[in-house]
Amino acid sequence: MKNSVYVANAFFKTWLRSRSGLFFSIIFPVLLLAVFGSIFGNTQNISFTVYVQNKDLDQQGNATQLSSAFIKSLNDTGIFSVKTIPSNVDALSFARSQGGIFEQRRVIVIPRGFQSYLLNYSEKAKLEEGIAQLSILLNSTYLNDTQKQEISLLLSYMKTALQKIKLNNVSLEIYISKADPSYEQFMGFMNNFISKFGSYSTGNNLSIPVNEVEIGIRPISASDYYVPSYIAFTIMSNALFGLTGVISDLRRRGIFKRVVATPLRKYEWIFGVFLSQLILIAISSVILLITGYFVFKTTVILDPLHILLTLIGIILGTFCFTTIGTVLGTVFKQPDTAATVGSVIAFPMMFLSGVFFPVEVMPSYLQAVAAILPLYYLSVGLRESMIQGVLALTPVALIILGVLSVVFLALSLYLTKWGEE
Amino acid sequence: MKIIEVNSLTKRYGNVVAIDGISFYVEQGEIFGYLGPNGSGKTTTVEILECLRKPDSGKAFILGFELSEANEIKKRIGVMPQNFAAFDLLTVEENVSFIAKVYNKTNDDVKRILELMDLWDIRKRKYEELSGGTQRRVGIAMALVNDPELVFLDEPTVGLDPEIRRTVWSVITRLRDAGKTVFLTTHYIEEAERLCDRVAIILRGKIMAIDDPKSMVNKYGIKYVVKVRKDPKIPKIIEDEVEFIEDKDYYLIKTENRLKARKIAYELEVNGFEDIELKSPSLEDVFLKLIGSKITEAGELA
Numbered sequence: 001m002k003n004s005v006y007v008a009n010a011f012f013k014t015w016l017r018s019r020s021g022l023f024f025s026i027i028f029p030v031l032l033l034a035v036f037g038s039i040f041g042n043t044q045n046i047s048f049t050v051y052v053q054n055k056d057l058d059q060q061g062n063a064t065q066l067s068s069a070f071i072k073s074l075n076d077t078g079i080f081s082v083k084t085i086p087s088n089v090d091a092l093s094f095a096r097s098q099g100g101i102f103e104q105r106r107v108i109v110i111p112r113g114f115q116s117y118l119l120n121y122s123e124k125a126k127l128e129e130g131i132a133q134l135s136i137l138l139n140s141t142y143l144n145d146t147q148k149q150e151i152s153l154l155l156s157y158m159k160t161a162l163q164k165i166k167l168n169n170v171s172l173e174i175y176i177s178k179a180d181p182s183y184e185q186f187m188g189f190m191n192n193f194i195s196k197f198g199s200y201s202t203g204n205n206l207s208i209p210v211n212e213v214e215i216g217i218r219p220i221s222a223s224d225y226y227v228p229s230y231i232a233f234t235i236m237s238n239a240l241f242g243l244t245g246v247i248s249d250l251r252r253r254g255i256f257k258r259v260v261a262t263p264l265r266k267y268e269w270i271f272g273v274f275l276s277q278l279i280l281i282a283i284s285s286v287i288l289l290i291t292g293y294f295v296f297k298t299t300v301i302l303d304p305l306h307i308l309l310t311l312i313g314i315i316l317g318t319f320c321f322t323t324i325g326t327v328l329g330t331v332f333k334q335p336d337t338a339a340t341v342g343s344v345i346a347f348p349m350m351f352l353s354g355v356f357f358p359v360e361v362m363p364s365y366l367q368a369v370a371a372i373l374p375l376y377y378l379s380v381g382l383r384e385s386m387i388q389g390v391l392a393l394t395p396v397a398l399i400i401l402g403v404l405s406v407v408f409l410a411l412s413l414y415l416t417k418w419g420e421e
Numbered sequence: 422m423k424i425i426e427v428n429s430l431t432k433r434y435g436n437v438v439a440i441d442g443i444s445f446y447v448e449q450g451e452i453f454g455y456l457g458p459n460g461s462g463k464t465t466t467v468e469i470l471e472c473l474r475k476p477d478s479g480k481a482f483i484l485g486f487e488l489s490e491a492n493e494i495k496k497r498i499g500v501m502p503q504n505f506a507a508f509d510l511l512t513v514e515e516n517v518s519f520i521a522k523v524y525n526k527t528n529d530d531v532k533r534i535l536e537l538m539d540l541w542d543i544r545k546r547k548y549e550e551l552s553g554g555t556q557r558r559v560g561i562a563m564a565l566v567n568d569p570e571l572v573f574l575d576e577p578t579v580g581l582d583p584e585i586r587r588t589v590w591s592v593i594t595r596l597r598d599a600g601k602t603v604f605l606t607t608h609y610i611e612e613a614e615r616l617c618d619r620v621a622i623i624l625r626g627k628i629m630a631i632d633d634p635k636s637m638v639n640k641y642g643i644k645y646v647v648k649v650r651k652d653p654k655i656p657k658i659i660e661d662e663v664e665f666i667e668d669k670d671y672y673l674i675k676t677e678n679r680l681k682a683r684k685i686a687y688e689l690e691v692n693g694f695e696d697i698e699l700k701s702p703s704l705e706d707v708f709l710k711l712i713g714s715k716i717t718e719a720g721e722l723a
Contacts, residue, residue, distance in 0.1 A: 006522040010508055010515070017510040017547075254502035258563060261471050261500035262523045263492055 003264050007272025012279055014246070025238055025284045029230040030291050036356065037223040037296045047081045048186050050074070051094070051107045055087050056114035064115035070197060071110075079189050095175040095215045096390070097360060105215075106186060107175040117170045122202040127162045131155060171209035177217060187212075217390045220383075223296030227288055228382035229355045232317060234284045236375050238277055239321035240328070240346035245339035247273070247329025266418040270409070274322045281318050301389045309385035309394055316401040317378040323408035324374075330415045349375045374404050422449040423482075424571050424602045425470060430479035432465050439465040441626035442479065447604060447619075449570075452597050454617030455606040456708075459720040462626040463606040464503055467575050470604070471500050484570060496524070499569035503576045503606075505560040507548045514544035517562050524567035531566065537599075538562040538592065554585035561592055571602045578612060579720070590616055608720035614704040622711060629711050634704045641710050643702035644675040645682035649689050650696040658692060659685060671696075 015021040052074065056067035063071075075082040085094060085107070095107045137143070138151050172194060176183060191210065198206035250256045259269065292298030325342065332338035350356070352366060353375035359367050370376045381397030384390055425447035432439045440462040447453040457463050468474045470483055472491035486493045507516040514535065521531045535541040538558045543551070548559060557577060564572055574593065578586040586609075593616055596603050607613055613620045614634045621631040630637060644664065648671050649655060655672055656665065663685070664675040676682050679701075686699045709715060717723045 003523055006519055010511060010519045013515060014508055014510045252504075253506035254504055255507060257468075257473060257502035258500060258505065258520065259523070260473055261495060261498070261502075262520060262567075263495050264523045 001268070001271070003268040004272035004275055007259075007264070007269055008275035008279065011246075011273060011276035015242070015276065015280055021238075021242055021280075024241060025234055025280050026287055028237075029234045029284060029288055032233075033223065033226050033230055033288060033291055033296070036226050037292075039222070048079065048106065048182060048189070049083065050080045050186075050190075051083050051085050051105060053085045053087060053089070053091050053107060053109045055112045056110050057087065057112075066115040066118050066201060067110045069201070070114070073197060074193060077189075077193060080193075091173070091175055092213065092215065096217045096392070105175075106180070107173075108190070109173040109175070111170045111172065113168045113170045114172075117168055118198075118201050118206070118208075120165050120167055121206055122204065124162065124165045124167065125202065125204045125206075127158055127165070131158050131162065134158070169209075171211040173211045173213055175213045175215050177215045217388055220387055221296070221298075223292050223298045224387045225358075225383065227292040227298050227300075228386045229379045230288055231281070231285045231314065232353075232375060232379035232382055233350065233355045234288075235277075235281050235314070235317045235378065236321050236346060236349065238280060238284075239318075239325035240342040241339070243273070243277065243322065243325035244328040244332075244342035245335045247326055248332055248338035249335040251330075251333065252335060260418055266413060266416055269418075270323070270326060270412055270416065273326060274319055277322045278315065278318050281314060285314065298387070300386055306385045306389060309391070309398070310382060312398060313378065313381040313385060313394070313401070316398060316405055317374075317382075320374055320378075320401050320405040320408060323405060323412045326412040327408055327415055330412065349373050352376070353379055355379055374401060377401055423447065424449045424484060425453075425604065426482040427466075427470075428480045430466070430469065430476050430481055432462075432469060432474065432476050438626050440469075440476075440623075443623070443626070443628050444479075445621050445628060445631055447571075447602060449602050450597065450600060451618035452593065452603040452605060452616050454613035454620040455604065455623060456608070456610060456613040456620050456704075457606075457623035458608055458716045458722045461623045463608075463623060464575055466623070467573050467604065467606055471495075471498065471573055496567070497570055499564035499567060499572040499601075501557075501560045501564040501572075501574045501577060504579070505575075506556065507559055507563060509549035510547060512545050512547055513540050513551070513559050513562075516548055516559060517566055520563045521566040526566060526568075530568070534562050534566050537565070537595075552585070553581050554588050557581065557585075557589050558592060561589075561596075565596070565601075569601070571604065572596060574603060574605045576606055576608070578607070578609065586612070608716050610703075610705045610708055610716060620704065622708060624712055630707070634707075637704065637707050638702045641707045642677070643706040643710065644677050645679055645702060646700040647674040647676075647682055647685050647689070648672070648696075648698040648700065649674070649694055652694055654692075655689070655694065658688060 015025070052071050054063050054067050054071065056064045058064055071082060071084070074080050085091070091107045091109050095105045097105070134151055134155050138148060138155065143151070174187075174190065176186065180186065194208050194210060198208045289298070289300065293300070328342055328345075329338050332341055352362070352370050353359070353373045354370060355375065359370045359376065362370070377393070377397035377400045381394045381401070384392060384394045423446045427446065428444050429442045430440055430444070431442050443462075443466065455463050455466065465474065469476050469488070470481060472488060472494050476488070481488050483494045484497050488494070508519070511519070514531065517534060517540075518528070518531050532541065535544055538561060540555075540558060540562055543555070548556065551559065561574065561577065564574065577593065578589045581589065590612065593603060593605065605613075605617065617634065619631065619633050620637065622629045630641075632640060651667070651670055651672055659665065659674060663681070666673040666675065674685055676685070682699055686697055689697050705715065712722070714722045
């Protein structure tokens with residue numbers, strides 16, 4: 001392994017002194033972060049996007065009057081920008097998945113029986129009030145017996161009616177995360193609205209029960225999104241734009257032959273190349289994190305498990321792309337061809353893997369393409385473990401990167417001729 | 422002592438026979454020239470001996486080891502591949518040191534080599550900033566850093582202008598003085614003749630001749646040539662028994678005897694004839710006689 005360190009040292013110094021290498025590994029990702037972080041960074045305005053799912057439908061499947069009124073008034077407040085989602089989707093997973101470009105998915109679900117609850121409540125309230133007034137009247141002295149009998153009869157009808165009113169246990173569900181930067185404001189406005197709506201719709205001081213569901217995922221800002229994305233991007237671009245051509249060039253220049261003619265082993269060479277990539281990714285990542293933290297207030301999850309998974313992701317990703325770069329640099333003998341092939345692979349991957357914008361905004365057939373790209377798994381894995389704190393796709397992502405690493409390691413060991421044919 | 426011993430070595434690439442049952446040996450301490458045009462099988466031979474390729478058949482012993490003992494061989498040989506260029510952005514010292522470390526050599530070893538190759542003063546310069554000749558010296562330094570007994574230099578002066586080529590030659594001669602055995606491939610006949618103790622001429626994968634350049638010249642009956650611009654009076658002056666050839670504008674007067682050739686040249690001079698040239702027999706003549714054509718600067722047969 002000592003020999004790998006010497007190889008890494010030679011590659012690393014070459015990279016350190018090459019202006020284009022430095023540019024693409026350090027300056028370019030930071031520039032991207034600055035540009036995209038600023039473009040999409042100012043999403044904190046007064047209007048909160050809220051997704052409403054209306055489950056209060058009549059037998060024909062139409063929204064009930066009161067639930068429609070709820071949605072309309074919510075939108076009319078001007079504070080909420082209301083979008084509706086179909087009644088059959090799972091609100092929790094919808095809230096947990098990343099929306100359009102850095103949209104924070106807060107969902108409010110109008111339950112089945114919402115209208116009848118409000119109507120029943122209103123009726124119940126009226127009956128109770130009627131009963132109370134009639135009871136007072138009944139006890140007054142200026143009624144004759146016949147009148148009292150009639151009122152008693154009325155009262156008993158009303159009490160029976162009151163008993164028949166059953167208030168279903170319905171409550172509005174709000175899917176949100178307490179880690180949402182706008183949580184306090186959002187819930188303040190929302191609770192205020194709900195209580196006003198309850199009063200106006202029933203004519204009483206009804207507080208409609210609200211059930212808050214923690215979605216367990218932090219809605220992320222643009223820079224939160226881009227820091228792990230650009231670390232993933234740098235891992236890929238270093239290997240496919242840089243390393244591919246370098247490997248091919250070393251073969252052309254005979255350095256490779258010189259190295260093969262030493263006692264250095266093939267695996268020491270490949271490991272050394274990987275090591276050099278890992279060092280420069282580490283530098284690049286730290287610079288991106290620092291820029292993100294100080295300029296864009298990127299928040300990183302700092303518990304040991306997430307740090308560990310992030311590191312594993314970076315190491316596996318670097319290994320996977322290093323071996324891909326090595327394979328390309330070995331298969332394509334001309335450095336220019338190798339670099340071009342690297343770019344041809346890198347460019348579509350870059351745009352389809354959710355590095356620059358979430359894959360959810362793409363049509364479904366392109367999302368299917370993303371699902372076969374290693375960069376997609378690398379960026380999702382890093383984003384989840386570094387920033388979001390959920391590990392939904394991370395285990396799968398790490399396994400896929402691991403498998404790809406093994407495949408490309410085997411290929412690069414097979415294709416790198418080391419004095420045998 | 423035989424440092425390299427090659428027996429009926431054959432290598433094919435598909436249907437193309439790159440080297441065809443060649444046999445030769447290299448003695449300790451000599452500069453062995455492997456001379457031939459491009460595509461004659463030089464690099465294939467070298468790369469087999471460096472354990473970078475495997476032969477289809479035949480045997481070879483390098484420093485007493487069989488080719489299968491690649492690691493033992495690799496530890497003991499130095500290599501400068503064809504068209505070698507080191508890491509552009511590393512300094513002279515870093516490039517040499519990189520290879521040195523792989524051989525477990527110390528910084529002192531690096532210093533010793535850099536001094537030997539006159540590179541110590543420019544050790545902090547980046548490889549890409551160096552002139553062609555200096556770059557070759559770095560390449561040779563990288564080949565020597567493990568203090569090898571045997572050094573393979575594959576076309577070490579190709580692409581260099583003649584003056585720089587001579588400085589590289591002096592470096593190679595110094596290797597022999599330091600007791601190294603040098604295996605040198607080249608398509609420059611002059612280079613083989615000037616530098617090499619023994620030369621093998623290879624063409625289309627076969628060795629056509631092996632010997633020291635002088636014996637080769639003698640063996641193939643190459644003559645001294647006096648070249649002079651045509652003049653009808655000349656044939657009358659030349660009395661000795663010589664071979665007399667008429668060219669378009671010149672006479673070529675050939676003899677095996679050096680003194681006789683000089684005498685003819687002198688007489689022609691004295692009698693006022695012009696454009697007189699005395700050419701000693703050279704390896705180029707041997708090559709021409711054996712192969713029937715010359716090698717161009719680019720290494721092609723012409």
